[in-house]
Amino acid sequence: MTAPDPANAAPEAAVDTAPENPTETRVRAALDGLEVSFGAAQDAIVCVEFERELLHTVMERLRDSAGFETLTFVTCVDHLASTATEPRFEVVHQLISLAHGDRVRTRVRLTSDDATLASITDLWPGAGFMEREAYDMFGVRFEGHPNLKRLLMPEGYGHHPLRKDFPQQGIEPDRLYREWDRERRKDWNPKES
Amino acid sequence: MGSLTEARTSSDEGFLATRLDALINWGRKNSLWPMPLGLSCCGIELMAMIGPRFDISRFGAEAARFSPRQCDLMIVAGTLTWKMAKAARTIYDQMPEPKWVLAMGVCSSSGGMYDSYSVVQGIDSILPVDIYVPGCPPRPDAVIDAILKLQKKIERESPIKNLLAGTEVVEHEGTGVIRRQPNHAVERTELDRHPHSPAARETAVHFGAASPESLRGDDQ
Ligand code: SF4
Numbered sequence: 001m002t003a004p005d006p007a008n009a010a011p012e013a014a015v016d017t018a019p020e021n022p023t024e025t026r027v028r029a030a031l032d033g034l035e036v037s038f039g040a041a042q043d044a045i046v047c048v049e050f051e052r053e054l055l056h057t058v059m060e061r062l063r064d065s066a067g068f069e070t071l072t073f074v075t076c077v078d079h080l081a082s083t084a085t086e087p088r089f090e091v092v093h094q095l096i097s098l099a100h101g102d103r104v105r106t107r108v109r110l111t112s113d114d115a116t117l118a119s120i121t122d123l124w125p126g127a128g129f130m131e132r133e134a135y136d137m138f139g140v141r142f143e144g145h146p147n148l149k150r151l152l153m154p155e156g157y158g159h160h161p162l163r164k165d166f167p168q169q170g171i172e173p174d175r176l177y178r179e180w181d182r183e184r185r186k187d188w189n190p191k192e193s
Numbered sequence: 194m195g196s197l198t199e200a201r202t203s204s205d206e207g208f209l210a211t212r213l214d215a216l217i218n219w220g221r222k223n224s225l226w227p228m229p230l231g232l233s234c235c236g237i238e239l240m241a242m243i244g245p246r247f248d249i250s251r252f253g254a255e256a257a258r259f260s261p262r263q264c265d266l267m268i269v270a271g272t273l274t275w276k277m278a279k280a281a282r283t284i285y286d287q288m289p290e291p292k293w294v295l296a297m298g299v300c301s302s303s304g305g306m307y308d309s310y311s312v313v314q315g316i317d318s319i320l321p322v323d324i325y326v327p328g329c330p331p332r333p334d335a336v337i338d339a340i341l342k343l344q345k346k347i348e349r350e351s352p353i354k355n356l357l358a359g360t361e362v363v364e365h366e367g368t369g370v371i372r373r374q375p376n377h378a379v380e381r382t383e384l385d386r387h388p389h390s391p392a393a394r395e396t397a398v399h400f401g402a403a404s405p406e407s408l409r410g411d412d413q
Contacts, residue, residue, distance in 0.1 A: 153311070154276045161310050170310025177278045177319070 013099040021046065023102040029068035031058060039107065045094070048099035048106045052091075055108055055117040060091065063123055068095035068104055074130040074155055075119070080164040088112045094118070110140060119145040210353045221265070221291060222344040223253040228264035228288065230281060232271030234268075235298040239270040242333035253311055254340055261287040261317045266343070269320070272300040273313040275410040283321050291352070293323045298330050305329060 023047045024038065034054055039047040050058060062068045072094040080088055085108035094105045111118060119142035121128045131142040132151040137161035142148055149155060154176055158167055226248075231239050241250055243340045249255050258264050273281055285294070296316055299305035302325040304314035316322060323346065326339045 097248070159310075168310065169308060173275050173310045174278075174313075176280075176320070177275050180279055181282070 017028045022105055023100070023104065026066045026100070027062065027104055030061045034058065034061075040191075042105070045103045045105050048104065050106070050108065051109060052108045052117050055106075056120065057125075058106060059095075059120050059123055062095055062104060062106075066097070066104070068097045070096045070098060071120075071124040071127055072096050072103065074134060075128050076134040076140055076162075078138060078162065078164045083192050089115055089138060091117055091134065091140060115139060116143055118143055119148075121145055136160065139163065197207060200328055210351075213353050214351050215348075218348050219334040221352075224266050225252075225254040225266040225293070225343070226256045227254055227295075227341065228260055228261055228267045228284065229257045229259075230267060230269045230284065231291045232269070232273055232277065233300070233364075235270035235300065235411070238333055239268060239336070242336055245257050247333040247337065249337060250338065252337065252340055252344070262289060265291065266293050266340075267303040267320070268295045268297055269316050270297040270330075271307065272305070273316050273319075275313055275386075276311070278313050278319050281316070285320055291350075293343060293347075294320050295336070295343065297336055297339075298323045298327045299327055300329070302327065304345040362373055 004112065021041075024041075026047065027046055031048065034050065036048050036054065036058065039049045041047055046057065048174075061172060074091070074093050077090040077092060079090060081097040089110040089112065091108045092102060092105060094104045108117060115138070117140060119127070119131055121131065121142075121144065128145065128147065129151060131145055133143060134140050134149060135142060135145075135148055136150040136152055137160055152158060153159075153161065156176060159171055159177075161170070227243075229236070229239055229243070231237075241247060243255060243257055251398075254266065256263075265288070266287060267285055269281065280281050287293070294316070296302045300307060300312070301316045304312050306329075308314070313319060324339050326335050327334055
């Protein structure tokens with residue numbers, strides 16, 4: 001590989017002002033008038049960043065105006081170690097348009113003391129399980145979710161295991177089992193209690 | 194089909210008891226009906242073992258039953274999570290005596306590669322295990338070998354003596370009464386303590402977090 005020829009490299013500013021990417025053009029048109037910024041495209045996917053209050057509006061417009069009719073995933077990233085800044089969680093939504101054959105990704109930053117976000121289960125009912133998983137693993141609360149319970153960990157577990165400050169080997173992983181066990185031992189052997 | 198070998202050489206239990214023991218043990222060891230607790234990938238190997246190629250019916254253990262009431266041998270084949278542990282323990286308690294437990298694979302023996310918050314670090318923290326089979330997964334031959342070794346172990350039991358004398362009652366952590374000594378062949382030391390053990394938990398330092406409570410969530 002040789003170094004890229006500077007004559008062929010497109011100047012950075014030109015990309016920002018005149019997007020050639022048809023996906024980006026469509027997304028910009030749909031989100032016109034909203035305070036969103038276009039982050040660096042990753043994996044050739046257009047990335048949109050905005051404040052959390054806008055989430056529901058943005059998703060609705062992307063679905064109805066830009067033609068992204070399918071939700072790929074809702075997930076969360078914990079940036080505790082890498083940035084040490086307070087908007088610690090980053091909730092990522094990704095949509096796909098089957099008609100146009102392209103994708104868009106959105107990012108919202110949340111602080112740990114108020115990690116709440118609007119649910120999009122009314123737009124895509126399938127988001128329900130993914131939001132439950134994000135709640136279970138990171139403790140992000142989705143307001144308006146019809147049934148925001150833990151998905152993978154047992155109920156009452158008390159921790160959110162994919163947070164970066166959660167130890168890999170867990171904190172009292174057997175607590176719920178032991179509690180259950182103690183209760184039923186009483187039935188087996190009433191003398192013990 | 195095995196043989197009516199004499200179980201023990203010591204003669205302090207009398208001729209009739211040892212003969213009856215031998216007969217009962219012969220019956221028990223040659224009809225070990227497994228409870229297939231196939232929890233993950235090891236379960237596939239368990240199915241191969243039960244199928245015609247490896248065929249554990251040669252050893253009287255082919256009748257895998259999905260009702261714990263009809264089982265003698267619980268084969269824990271796979272990764273036991275703490276969420277599943279309650280179910281596993283309930284199934285074990287529902288099995289009638291006499292019963293044995295086989296830990297198939299490193300996951301059920303020790304937690305294996307899942308040194309993790311969700312996995313039981315060895316099913317012997319909730320069940321009395323008779324025999325461990327290493328491997329990830331173990332080949333069916335290895336599990337068959339374990340079943341043969343378990344048959345040897347059953348040969349050495351003395352059911353009549355236990356029946357007459359009242360069994361030695363062992364309280365195993367968990368539920369009610371278990372009539373066989375769990376495997377304590379390995380002495381544990383302070384250094385062997387796993388972070389999941391209650392003693393280690395009290396002294397654990399969790400990666401700079403002030404205390405376990407400070408990391409606790411809000412849903413309890
Ligand atoms: S021991 Fe290996 S094959 Fe068996 S359940 Fe664990 S990971 Fe799967």
